[in-house]
Amino acid sequence: MLEFMEGSHAVAEIVKRCRPQVIAAYPITPQTHIVEDLAQMVANCELDAEYITVESEFSALSACLGASAAGSRVYSATTSQGLALMFEVCFNVAGMRQPIVMTIANRSLGAPLSIWNDQQDSISLRDSGWLQFYAEDNQEAVDLHMIAYKVCEDHDILLPAFVCFDGFILSHTYEPVALPSQEEVDAYLPAFTPYQRLDAEKPLSFGMYATPEYYTEFRYETDQALYRAKESFIKAGREFGEQFGRDYSTLVEGYRLEDADTALVAMGSICGTVKDAIDEMRDAGKKVGLLKIRTYRPFPAPEIADALKGVSTVAVLDKNISLGGGGAVGTEVKAALYGSGAAVYDYIIALGGRDVRKRDIAAVVDLAEKGKGDMFYGLRTEVL
Amino acid sequence: MAEVEQGCELFSAGHRACGGCGPALAARLLLKATGKNVIIAASTGCMEVFSTPYPETAWGVPWIHSLFENVAAVASGIEASLKRQGRSEKVVCIAGDGATFDIGVLCISGAFERGHDITYICYDNEAYMNTGIQRSGATPYGASTTTSPAGKCSSGNLLPKKDMPGILAAHGAPYVATASIAYPNDFVQKVERAINTPGPCYIQVHTPCCTGWGFESGETLAMAKLAIDTGLWVNYEMVDGKVVKAKKVRRKPVEEYLAKQKRFRHLFKPARRDDVIANIQAVADANAERFGIDIKAKESSE
Numbered sequence: 139m140l141e142f143m144e145g146s147h148a149v150a151e152i153v154k155r156c157r158p159q160v161i162a163a164y165p166i167t168p169q170t171h172i173v174e175d176l177a178q179m180v181a182n183c184e185l186d187a188e189y190i191t192v193e194s195e196f197s198a199l200s201a202c203l204g205a206s207a208a209g210s211r212v213y214s215a216t217t218s219q220g221l222a223l224m225f226e227v228c229f230n231v232a233g234m235r236q237p238i239v240m241t242i243a244n245r246s247l248g249a250p251l252s253i254w255n256d257q258q259d260s261i262s263l264r265d266s267g268w269l270q271f272y273a274e275d276n277q278e279a280v281d282l283h284m285i286a287y288k289v290c291e292d293h294d295i296l297l298p299a300f301v302c303f304d305g306f307i308l309s310h311t312y313e314p315v316a317l318p319s320q321e322e323v324d325a326y327l328p329a330f331t332p333y334q335r336l337d338a339e340k341p342l343s344f345g346m347y348a349t350p351e352y353y354t355e356f357r358y359e360t361d362q363a364l365y366r367a368k369e370s371f372i373k374a375g376r377e378f379g380e381q382f383g384r385d386y387s388t389l390v391e392g393y394r395l396e397d398a399d400t401a402l403v404a405m406g407s408i409c410g411t412v413k414d415a416i417d418e419m420r421d422a423g424k425k426v427g428l429l430k431i432r433t434y435r436p437f438p439a440p441e442i443a444d445a446l447k448g449v450s451t452v453a454v455l456d457k458n459i460s461l462g463g464g465g466a467v468g469t470e471v472k473a474a475l476y477g478s479g480a481a482v483y484d485y486i487i488a489l490g491g492r493d494v495r496k497r498d499i500a501a502v503v504d505l506a507e508k509g510k511g512d513m514f515y516g517l518r519t520e521v522l
Numbered sequence: 523m524a525e526v527e528q529g530c531e532l533f534s535a536g537h538r539a540c541g542g543c544g545p546a547l548a549a550r551l552l553l554k555a556t557g558k559n560v561i562i563a564a565s566t567g568c569m570e571v572f573s574t575p576y577p578e579t580a581w582g583v584p585w586i587h588s589l590f591e592n593v594a595a596v597a598s599g600i601e602a603s604l605k606r607q608g609r610s611e612k613v614v615c616i617a618g619d620g621a622t623f624d625i626g627v628l629c630i631s632g633a634f635e636r637g638h639d640i641t642y643i644c645y646d647n648e649a650y651m652n653t654g655i656q657r658s659g660a661t662p663y664g665a666s667t668t669t670s671p672a673g674k675c676s677s678g679n680l681l682p683k684k685d686m687p688g689i690l691a692a693h694g695a696p697y698v699a700t701a702s703i704a705y706p707n708d709f710v711q712k713v714e715r716a717i718n719t720p721g722p723c724y725i726q727v728h729t730p731c732c733t734g735w736g737f738e739s740g741e742t743l744a745m746a747k748l749a750i751d752t753g754l755w756v757n758y759e760m761v762d763g764k765v766v767k768a769k770k771v772r773r774k775p776v777e778e779y780l781a782k783q784k785r786f787r788h789l790f791k792p793a794r795r796d797d798v799i800a801n802i803q804a805v806a807d808a809n810a811e812r813f814g815i816d817i818k819a820k821e822s823s824e
Binding site for chain 2: 190
């Protein structure tokens with residue numbers, strides 16, 4: 139049954155059904171509705187969890203780390219400056235292999251201060267060892283939380299994950315969503331069984347320091363776990379499809395790519411606009427398609443190369459900028475397509491909440507087909 | 523993560539601390555007080571590094587280290603998780619003075635304000651020893667460190683030691699105490715009291731560092747005792763914000779303590795700095811006044 143609800147509320151509802159035992163979060167726009175809803179659920183005894191009202195995002199993730207190590211399923215949510223404040227803890231959580239799931243209501247990073255959407259925040263943590271999943275709409279955001287817990291807690295994986303959904307564009311938008319019931323979630327997601335935990339009955343040391351003889355091997359093993367997460371995600375996504383009828387068994391998803399000459403590559407809510415723009419361009423006789431990246435980490439390089447075989451022009455939409463180095467997704471797509479013969483162009487677009495319309499997507503396709511790219515799209519030169 | 527085989531000592535020998543390390547003794551005493559039913563959360567620092575070089579660990583109890591400044595937040599999460607699971611382990615933080623007085627204050631303040639049932643032990647060796655003896659908020663006035671060096675125009679650290687016990691008492695901590703490795707039974711008893719007091723408790727234990735302070739490694743306990751005997755360190759307890767007990771002494775002049783440590787050598791050579799020594803004596807006098815530690819005629823030591 140579809141229910142019409144706000145994205146943040148839908149996320150809070152599914153998080154509740156995933157039964158986290160400890161929640162630690164700090165309020166920041168546009169993540170607030172999620173953590174407010176969860177606090178109300180705890181206050182109403184609808185959710186049996188410890189809710190820690192920490193004094194900062196830094197402590198939010200630190201408390202999650204402690205609770206996870208002690209053997210609880212944990213949850214947090216943040217965005218933007220909050221995620222930046224967690225930077226140090228993020229690397230630590232991944233290195234300590236704690237299966238924490240955290241929602242990112244994607245938002246830009248200051249300066250200048252902006253509360254509006256782009257994906258600079260989570261993408262800036264790309265090297266931290268967290269899995270990163272991007273939702274196109276609120277249904278996918280809901281579903282990815284269940285999949286994320288399943289993948290993270292897989293004893294062959296044991297990694298944390300960001301479930302990213304675009305701030306305001308999804309978090310504050312009402313859409314019809316099918317919310318799995320508690321029984322359905324319980325059937326999909328088993329109770330948390332920690333691989334190891336802090337326990338007086340079996341004393342272990344967690345988070346020891348490593349000399350040069352060991353450090354590289356720790357990093358290698360964590361890197362390998364990220365690559366293994368591909369199979370785990372595909373399996374969890376397939377099982378999800380079997381139970382709920384919505385299939386997530388791919389790391390990337392093509393839209394009208396079959397005979398496309400030009401492909402757009404994008405992540406998150408912009409994919410909806412791109413699909414509409416593609417339909418219009420297709421109606422006008424242009425052979426255009428979309429490749430949506432669902433898992434930015436692990437980066438699906440071979441899957442992208444495979445999906446874009448035969449495409450001559452690729453336009454990557456980057457809602458981020460690695461200042462002095464181009465868009466982060468574009469850079470990696472170029473590497474994935476190295477030697478394929480395709481011309482790959484990168485467009486920095488939709489930063490800090492700048493709206494993107496169908497005609498902007500059509501304009502990007504025109505630019506790419508004329509060989510113009512690796513640029514900021516839609517710069518207002520009059521204010522420079 | 524490594525497993526440990528243990529005899530009766532829960533903090534085992536063979537770790538990599540310097541000979542005469544005060545913090546290592548504090549760790550051993552701490553676990554004597556807590557016993558096995560504890561989870562230790564440690565900050566980055568000397569103790570963390572000398573006791574857990576992978577794959578070796580000195581800790582015979584569950585132990586976790588995350589970062590330098592987040593130990594109180596990590597402990598908050600552990601405590602919440604144990605509460606949810608109905609488990610009985612006590613949660614104890616162990617952190618140095620840099621992690622406690624300086625970089626970790628945000629997390630400590632949050633954890634104490636929220637009232638988690640944790641005990642926070644600060645082992646205070648009065649500077650960043652792990653990184654090479656830099657000044658912290660716990661460094662006493664007049665001490666020379668590598669970032670507050672004595673020089674032609676400076677007599678070392680010019681700032682007073684931060685009153686961390688007072689700050690945590692002001693958070694409403696039910697039990698706050700200072701202790702010294704010179705009085706091991708007193709420290710053990712204070713830890714026992716703290717872990718059995720519901721709510722966030724704080725103990726600051728004085729742990730002289732022979733390497734950082736510049737004294738012979740066999741003199742660690744003597745140095746800790748001299749700090750007490752001169753009034754520069756006071757062992758006291760605060761219950762619900764009020765000082766209820768302080769160890770009384772027949773005070774010696776601070777010079778006896780200062781002259782034995784290289785960190786104060788500049789107060790005696792090349793020329794005596796009577797002005798600075800007098801200021802340090804004034805710190806001890808103020809401590810004696812505040813805590814009432816001077817033994818009067820016919821009164822005996824507690």
